[in-house]
Amino acid sequence: MPELPEVETTKTSLLPLIGQQVKSVTVHESRLRWPIPEDLQRLQGQKLLKLTRRSKYILAEFERDRMLWHLGMSGSFRLCEAHEEKRKHDHLIIQFNDMQLRYHDPRRFGCILWWDAETESKLLAPLGPEPLSDAFNAEYLMQKLKNKQVGIKVAVMDNHVVVGVGNIYATESFFNLGIHPAQPASSLKPHQVEKLVVEIKRILKQAIDLGGSTLRDYTNAMGENGYFQQTLLAYGRAGEMCVNCETTLENLKLGQRASVFCPQCQPLKKVSTTASIKRGKIK
Template identity: 75%
Template sequence: MPELPEVETTKTSLLPLLHDTVHAVTVRQSSLRWPIPDDIHQLVGQRLIGLERRSKYILARFENHTMLWHLGMSGSFRLCNPQEELRKHDHLVIKFADIELRYHDPRRFGCILWLTEETQTKLLDTLGPEPLSEVFDANYLANKLKNKNTAIKVAIMDNHVVVGVGNIYATESLFNLGIHPAQPAKDLSFGQIEQLVIEIKRILKQAIDLGGSTLRDYTNAMGENGYFQQTLLAYGRAGEMCVNCETTLENIKLGQRASVFCPECQPMKKLKLPSKKVVQGKSK
């Protein structure tokens, strides 16, 4: 599934469309996660005046309307010559003067919606802060984790805590810091939380700089692959040797997601229980 770096890269690759006018809209398959709006043809005649990203959503701002786009599990946008042959799973075509924007989605879990008060409330308002923003700092994360008994990896992948820290980037961040992915979130020290915030930001910035991670069929709108996967040290490497200690990397399931870790470099920290006091031969 495309994560924050892939969505950010996609958004950036769509910037050549800014200030261009929509000439035609063709819906070839309307049945996505939610149906493509019947009135999407209202885009015809409008200029694209802005592109933003919020979590894994792209906000495409036209002159009179704003659309909310999500890539789902297998979606992608491509900028194509109008003469280029359409592919089987090209479900939406937005034609500009000399180029077409095509939405391709074999699994059809993505969405193409108007940004309305309803979609704003349902899809955006409950989201946590952006991980690269100043709001996401150690104090904020410590406050969110202090009462959480859930695994730290599950906690940082919760979009209500912070958006955009997907499986790849959570796995790599925890590996680099030597934190077991199943460690209860509330057990992390403030120092560990400080380092985790720094590492999440570093990993995501690096992934964006490298164009995201191309796993399976992800490419940006120019058809270019990402290269972050070439730097992966843990994700997808279960059964291989740890690059640090040569221990075999293991895989566990957390939150229905594969979680690769090194049992040597990422040991589960056990909290010390208070010692029992002995009074008159009885323990209390």
């Protein structure tokens, strides 16, 4: 599934469309996670004014309408010439002045929706802060974790806590800090939470700089691969040797996700049942 760095990279690769006018809209398959709106033709004649990102949604603002796009499990956008052959699973084609925007999604878990009051309320309003924003800081995260007994990896991958910290980047962050992914979230000490916030921001920034991760067939809208996967130290390496201690990396399931870790470098620490939590700090 494309994660935050891949979505950010995709959004950036679509910026050549800014200022261009929609000439036509063709829907080849409307059955995505939610049906593509039947009145999508109303985009015709409108210029694309702005592209932003919220969590893993790309937000497109036209002259009169706004749209919310999500890549789902296997979705991707690409920019191409009109004469290029349509591929299987190209479900939506928007013709702009001098290029086409095509949405490709074999598994059809993505979404193409109007960004209106309903989608704002249901899909955007419940989200936590952006991980690269000032709102995501150690004080905030301590408050969110202080009563959570789930594993810390499950907690930081909860979009109500913070958005966009997907499996790849969470796995790498915990490995680099020596934190076991199943460590109860409320048991982390303040200094650990502070380091975790810093590391998550560093990993995500690095991934964006490298164009995201191409593990299967991810490319941005220009057809370019990401290169962050070349730096992976833990994710996808279960059964291989730890780069730090040469212990065999192990895998466990947390929140239905594979969680690779080093049992030597990331020991699961015992939590005292008498530990008291006061004012957001673990004593």
